[in-house]
Amino acid sequence: xxxxxxxxxxxIIKAILMPVIIILMVAFAIYFERKFAGFFAxxxxxxxxxxxxSLQSFGDVFKLISKEDVIPSRSDKLVFKLAPYIAxxxxxxxMAVIPFGSVGGEAxxxxxxxxxxxxxxxxxxxLFLAMGAIGVYGVVLAGxxxxxxxxxxxxxxxxxxxxxxxxxxxxxxxxxxxxxxxxNLVDIVDGQAGAFWDWYWIPQIVGGVILFVASIAExxxxxxxxxxAEQELVAGHLTEYSGMRWGMFYxxxxxxxxVVSAIVSTLYLGGxxxxxxxxxxxxxxxxxxxxxxxxxxxxxxxxWTIIRYRYNQLMSIGWKVLLxxxxxxxxxxxxxxxxxx
Amino acid sequence: MGxxxxxxxxxxxxxxxxxxxxxxxxxVDKVTVEYPKEKLxxxxxxxxxxxxxxxxxxxDTKCVACMLCATICPSQCIKIVGEQTxxxxxxxxxxxxxxxxxxxxxxxxxxxxxxxIVMTRHYELxxxxxNDFYLDKQKLVANQVYAHKExxxxxxxxxxxxxxxxxxxxxxxxxxxxxxxxAAR
Numbered sequence: 001x002x003x004x005x006x007x008x009x010x011x012i013i014k015a016i017l018m019p020v021i022i023i024l025m026v027a028f029a030i031y032f033e034r035k036f037a038g039f040f041a042x043x044x045x046x047x048x049x050x051x052x053x054s055l056q057s058f059g060d061v062f063k064l065i066s067k068e069d070v071i072p073s074r075s076d077k078l079v080f081k082l083a084p085y086i087a088x089x090x091x092x093x094x095m096a097v098i099p100f101g102s103v104g105g106e107a108x109x110x111x112x113x114x115x116x117x118x119x120x121x122x123x124x125x126x127l128f129l130a131m132g133a134i135g136v137y138g139v140v141l142a143g144x145x146x147x148x149x150x151x152x153x154x155x156x157x158x159x160x161x162x163x164x165x166x167x168x169x170x171x172x173x174x175x176x177x178x179x180x181x182x183x184n185l186v187d188i189v190d191g192q193a194g195a196f197w198d199w200y201w202i203p204q205i206v207g208g209v210i211l212f213v214a215s216i217a218e219x220x221x222x223x224x225x226x227x228x229a230e231q232e233l234v235a236g237h238l239t240e241y242s243g244m245r246w247g248m249f250y251x252x253x254x255x256x257x258x259v260v261s262a263i264v265s266t267l268y269l270g271g272x273x274x275x276x277x278x279x280x281x282x283x284x285x286x287x288x289x290x291x292x293x294x295x296x297x298x299x300x301x302x303x304w305t306i307i308r309y310r311y312n313q314l315m316s317i318g319w320k321v322l323l324x325x326x327x328x329x330x331x332x333x334x335x336x337x338x339x340x341x
Numbered sequence: 342m343g344x345x346x347x348x349x350x351x352x353x354x355x356x357x358x359x360x361x362x363x364x365x366x367x368x369v370d371k372v373t374v375e376y377p378k379e380k381l382x383x384x385x386x387x388x389x390x391x392x393x394x395x396x397x398x399x400x401d402t403k404c405v406a407c408m409l410c411a412t413i414c415p416s417q418c419i420k421i422v423g424e425q426t427x428x429x430x431x432x433x434x435x436x437x438x439x440x441x442x443x444x445x446x447x448x449x450x451x452x453x454x455x456x457x458i459v460m461t462r463h464y465e466l467x468x469x470x471x472n473d474f475y476l477d478k479q480k481l482v483a484n485q486v487y488a489h490k491e492x493x494x495x496x497x498x499x500x501x502x503x504x505x506x507x508x509x510x511x512x513x514x515x516x517x518x519x520x521x522x523x524a525a526r
Binding site: 305 | 359360371
């Protein structure tokens with residue numbers, strides 16, 4: 001039965017465990033990014049620290065912490081210091097609404113009900129889009145406050161890129177919203193009950209691909225990493241950052257990648273559900289973890305394969321291809337749902 | 342843009358093709374040689390640090406102090422002081438070589454009529470002490486353990502021809518990978 005005290009205790013446990021797990025995942029995501037960067041080029045990647053170099057990210061963090069924290073004298077200091085956190089915090093918040101197991105039902109833990117979600121939030125999808133948009137402020141403000149031409153250009157590019165891709169993202173997500181009849185991610189996963197052919201990736205394949213492509217742009221990853229295009233802009237918005245402030249942006253990028261992978265798998269790949277009903281003996285969090293890892297691998301594969309698009313190509317993909325396609329997808333979905341019911 | 346192009350772009354054909362290339366590299370044997378842990382075997386004519394070979398019969402250097410190497414050396418890093426041995430043979434009393442000026446061109450080895458000065462396969466010469474770069478006769482003679490067995494008979498190792506002699510005279514273990522063999526592609 002639902003007991004307010006037990007619920008509070010569970011909530012605190014979940015709220016502490018979730019960021020810890022995500023930070024650990026980030027550490028290994030960074031390690032695997034470097035390892036796979038080597039593998040995709042026929043090299044071996046980091047090998048020194050720990051078995052197969054697996055502790056590389058922890059070595060990176062110690063190095064970053066021990067480095068000097070340089071703040072340009074003519075920068076806007078308050079904004080300069082604040083920007084990494086603006087990029088970093090919103091990424092975590094989205095994790096609160098992502099279900100990683102069954103929600104509601106009978107008691108399952110010591111006679112109490114343990115819900116596998118931090119908050120069954122009614123407008124979870126809107127929260128995801130909003131936090132994604134706030135995260136961009138971190139990049140734009142970092143670019144603005146650095147008082148550096150390269151930084152400013154990087155920040156402006158990030159802003160322009162986000163406007164063009166956020167729209168397509170919102171429209172493609174709306175298709176799922178219509179199918180589930182809810183913006184609550186718990187309800188969306190419930191709507192995908194059954195085996196993998198019941199998931200939304202088959203009826204919403206266009207929307208899913210659009211969301212995936214737009215999320216690469218949202219994550220500032222190659223081929224859409226215009227904001228920190230090394231060859232043109234040194235490091236874009238990161239140019240003036242050093243030490244752990246730079247590391248915060250780096251962490252935010254990977255937290256974002258995990259969160260977006262979780263969102264994509266929740267919306268289109270059945271969230272915590274097993275591909276076959278009988279495989280549900282393996283608990284939900286593990287299935288979600290597997291799906292997140294799979295999507296992260298695809299992100300890395302794409303990053304180390306495709307070169308960066310030109311700025312005008314990026315804009316024309318966003319406005320001329322993804323946006324019309326996502327609107328068409330939404331319209332068709334709406335018509336089909338209103339006709340079929 | 343024709344219909345074929347649109348279909349190709351919509352199905353990410355080119356991107357998937359690129360990904361299949363990188364995916365192939367993901368699974369094949371890696372080409373990396375993890376240098377301090379594993380080393381490539383040097384080529385037989387590799388020009389590493391110099392050595393003065395000794396004559397297995399007399400135990401003295403083969404060098405006759407003809408000054409040809411000191412003369413041809415483009416960076417003039419070789420200083421030889423010749424002297425007469427009791428049996429009337431010419432030999433170097435001092436043979437100094439300044440590695441910090443040497444360009445490892447190998448001309449001294451080419452010009453030597455006695456095959457006395459040779460370039461070896463030893464290349465890890467980094468040091469914290471600059472004086473280590475000034476090789477005197479003693480150090481040069483000691484370096485002959487690194488000499489290429491394929492090219493020169495090494496004294497003190499049965500003429501360097503037998504297997505036992507080889508392993509005895511190979512201090513840094515020539516068990517490294519042969520260049521080009523690591524990339525099993």
